[in-house]
Amino acid sequence: MSDMTPAVGQHAPDGPDGPDDATGTTRRLLLRVGSVLALFVAAGAAGGVLWERLWQAPTGLAYDGRWYLEPAGPDFSFEGIALFVLIAFPLGLVLAVLVGLWRGHETVTVVAVLVSAAVAAVVMYAVGSALGPPDPQALAAGQPDYTPLPGDLGLTAPDRGRVRWHSTALVVLPAGAMAGLVGSYLLGNWGFARRPRG
Structure with missing residues (x-):
């Protein structure tokens, strides 16, 4: 029967619970x-x-140094917000x-998905608004009255003094992601997940 203890100066191999x-x-x-963060950030940028690309900039007019949506109405004001929601929820879900x-x-996966989805929502907003037209309220300040200017892409109504990203629409992508993750875990428990062989 051989002695399994290592000699003095020798290192014992790490077991299943060892440092390695x-x-x-x-x-x-x-x-x-x-990987989860990279996937969500890339998808947020694509979103x-x-x-x-899908948004049509509403037109407005400069008057007295301010920009006014023309024609006015909630269907024009919130078109960009509705489109953000329609893209973000299914994106987070998938x-x-x-x-x-x-x-x-x-x-760990749930926490990673939640944080990554929140980052992806911010990235989606930042990329979309950066590609869109500039803030018409700032442009209207130096324009003569009745100058037509396109609206910008934001998540709030285009009113003066509003912060463009202060919106609950930013939680839509994380909400879709949580719904998708819970759904995949529930369906996986019903036998749709890959089963071990052997």
Whole structure:
């Protein structure tokens, strides 16, 4: 019977709960979080481009140094917001379903998806509004009366003094992502997920 204890000065191999396994698990978790964040940010940027491409800028007029939507009305004011919601919710839903297929470490995945979806919503807004026309209220200040100016792409009504991104529409992408992730986990428990072989 041989002695299994290592001699003095020798290093015992790390077992399943040893430092090598902990480092490998941490590395895999960081890779998962980084991959989820990269996927959501890239999709958020693509969503912002799509948002700006599908949106039709409303027209308005400069009058007395201010910009007024012409014709006025909520259907023109909130068209950009509605379009943002129509793109962001399904985008978050699909991305989260894809991430939900990556089984294991569900708690880390939920937190990563929630944070990444919030970042993606901000990226989507930033890209879309950067590609759209500039703020017409700022442009109207130096224009003669009745000069036509296009509206800008934002998440609030185009009123003077409004902050363009102060809107609950930014929570739509994270809400879609959470719905998709919960759905993928529930459907996975009903047998739609990949089953282990053997």
